[in-house]
Amino acid sequence: MRYAPNDLENHWMPFTSNRDFKNNPRLYTKAKGMYYETHDGRKLADGSSGLFCVPLGHGREEIARAVYEQLQTCDFSPHFQVGNPNSFMVASKLTRILPKGMSYTFFTGSGSESIDTAIKIAMAYHRAKGQGQRTRFVSRERAYHGVNIGGVSLSGMVKNRETFTNTMSNVVHMRHTWMPKENGYTWGEGAHGVELAEDLQRAVDTFGGTTIAACFVEPVAGSTGVLVPPKGYLKRLREICDKNGILLVFDEVITGFGRLGTAFASEAFDVIPDIMTMAKGITNGAQPMGAVSVKDEIYHTINSASPEDMVEFFHGYTYSGHPCAAAASVAVLDIYEREDTFAKSTKLHDYFRKKMMSLKGMDNVTDIRGYGLMCGIDTKLSQLQGTKVTYANDIHVKFTGPCAIVAVPLVADEGFIDEVTDKLRLSLK
């Protein structure tokens, strides 16, 4: 297929150098297994699982069939005072992999919507408990919590924030946990930096613990370049939250569904949050869908604050629990369970780590870190240079600024990891 520049002009692309792209298009027209095919017929190894959302690889027939059949059976159903069985099935299946006591799930259409939903759940919960004065939120520098106003307010990546200055003003940012001098080229949790969790204590000491509603963190900060927390850091955040009645929210949009080898990062780090946001792997990227799971006490507290014939939580999206997205999710959760995807993927962890770390020493590489099947490689390239050079070398890798974020599908094998490493090596020369 050929595209004249005018065919591309009208789409204002997200997070893209639009003018450059339209002079120099990179279109993915087909996807199967662990490969994309481009408009000019080249095959690209998918080194980032799309945007970290295709753990089972592309084009799984079972998922496609579930969506197609759902489209023919009941293409859309609202979920305001009525419902469709599929989303109930997803919520109930999720309880099998969520931490115990976290058995209620609210559906959204994306990770960004999940974050804004979690912010509102935290507000509603405290208000229901008579603690409406808890209006402050704590998050972290270099955090990525999506692009809606709530999520941008929590986020800590400068380019995503500096244009949009009038966001939520009641957010305090802890320091990020990247310590290149102390923890450079470390795989897994760094030995140094647990004291960074005391930034939450400082917020408590400065503003008063009773004014803080929730602390949001990505267990491993993903989009900013895979920043793994130091040993003991998340446990310490949990302690400070417990002591001060602050809700701990884990944004598991990337870390959820096996990326670290467990269903959720919560299990990998043995820390249970009060609220968990997710998206991406919930449908293997085949349909837009997000979710927010909460501890039972949060659901019951919000519900019991109003009479039984009232709407308890005035929030929801037209596409909350969309039947086709939910059909995809049921199929995906079935595959994860039947194929034991998360546990099986851990057999690749060591190999992936070794291959990624083998890029250390290249002139263009300044740091490498990771956990499970997720790796951040800091380079001397710009985002656009990195995107172009990897594309030219037949590999898809998501760059955030100069950092290449590698996240192979959970169903990859050693041969595929070799291919990704070789193509990266070539690109980073």
Ligand SMILES: Cc1ncc(COP(=O)(O)O)c(C=O)c1O
């Ligand atoms: C941790 C985290 N939260 C939220 C989001 C936003 O998700 P979405 O792009 O589906 O809105 C992302 C996206 O990458 C993410 O990585």
